[in-house]
Amino acid sequence: MTTSQAILTVDAVLLTLVEAELHVALIRREAEPFAGHWGLPGGYIHEQEDDSAKAAIARVLQAKAGVESPYLEEYGTFSGPVRDPRGWSLTVVYFALAPVVSGQVQMFPVHALPNLPFDHTQIIAKVLERVRSKASYSSLPVHLCPPEFTIPELHAVYEVVMGEKLNIANFRRKLEDLQVLEEIPGCLRSGGRSRPSQVYRVSKKYRNALSVRERGL
Amino acid sequence: MTTSQAILTVDAVLLTLVEAELHVALIRREAEPFAGHWGLPGGYIHEQEDDSAKAAIARVLQAKAGVESPYLEEYGTFSGPVRDPRGWSLTVVYFALAPVVSGQVQMFPVHALPNLPFDHTQIIAKVLERVRSKASYSSLPVHLCPPEFTIPELHAVYEVVMGEKLNIANFRRKLEDLQVLEEIPGCLRSGGRSRPSQVYRVSKKYRNALSVRERGL
DNA sequence: TCAATAGTGTCTATAAGACACTATGCC
């Protein structure tokens, strides 16, 4: 019995917010094919180190983008005989959200991406669609915020991700339903010359999980 | 450059309704490991024939279960060093819904499955969770019905899949919202000694897609 | 005290669910 010769990889669409715009992390490819081109961070599974495909992409993201434990979720697979010039290939695509990144990656605004090899352009488009959809009924966007943030800040993040205005009064009420945030007592933040805002953090339960509403935010 | 040596497979959880109970298709494994045991239908990708992982599992389902074009959707991947005794492996899991099956598979009620090799027991549990959840806000269960069916029949299917009673008056209204069904004019079906019911079919647009509601059925 | 934003209260419109009612075929 011979095992399949298909090329098996993992890739991630790592998203952060830079100056109130959604950005995707890209990296200069070191290896062929397409060495020197921008591409999604990803790579092969290391059978000795990785306990799962998810562990493999987490390792890559930590090494290349310095993100320690981002929100990380499987999107799905992309496969076929022509997407990689070397032959039949399958990649397991993840999406990751983090407040900041560092390291070798460079951030690009989602509306101004360079030309990308393989089917990476299509992958990013599909993932963004999913992320926007999921943002609309879950706590997903909190993972783009730093550890401590205010409701108005989070409200702005949701508006950026979803690309639409949200009534902040109703947003507050629905956020409360989600039960993802905990108040940091006595901690207020004054943005400018107006009334300071209460500071919150994500409650432990939801650091690596989502809270989902039946009916959107 | 060497490619990954991980074992790459595709597997399917094929669901049908038998006597008003959800059943899963299992097949006697021909090859090692676990030859002779019941397992999910699945196998390797055939690089010469298969244009994608989804095409690979469609080929397997047609060959082994006689299903021509079932509703077929990717669930996700299962991977790791220990799930297969031969070494590091990854399987792309699909779920499929069909009104009937034939061929080498045997149907088992979801609450009375035999012991299964690999992580197939866990895979089935996860997929069922997803299917039940998705049934609650989409037209997914129509793919368990034969090509022509009545609203009361479909209503019963939803109740079986979701495991709860649904008010049929409200169910009708919401079904209409989904716009998945088209009336077959003049075609009525008399179940017993009572008023016959209008017969419907799935409109072309939704034969291989789902219609989704924001707020459940 | 005023400007500015944080945060609350409340009204209205819409959708969900319960349930009573009418319709129609078979015996």
Add this chain to the structure above:
DNA sequence: GGCATAGTGTCTTATAGACACTATTGA
């Protein structure tokens, strides 16, 4: 005609969204 199930109408209740209002700080 009466029984059984198909199918409709409508009332009640919950939720979403709009928007006016109050609260609290810094300048």
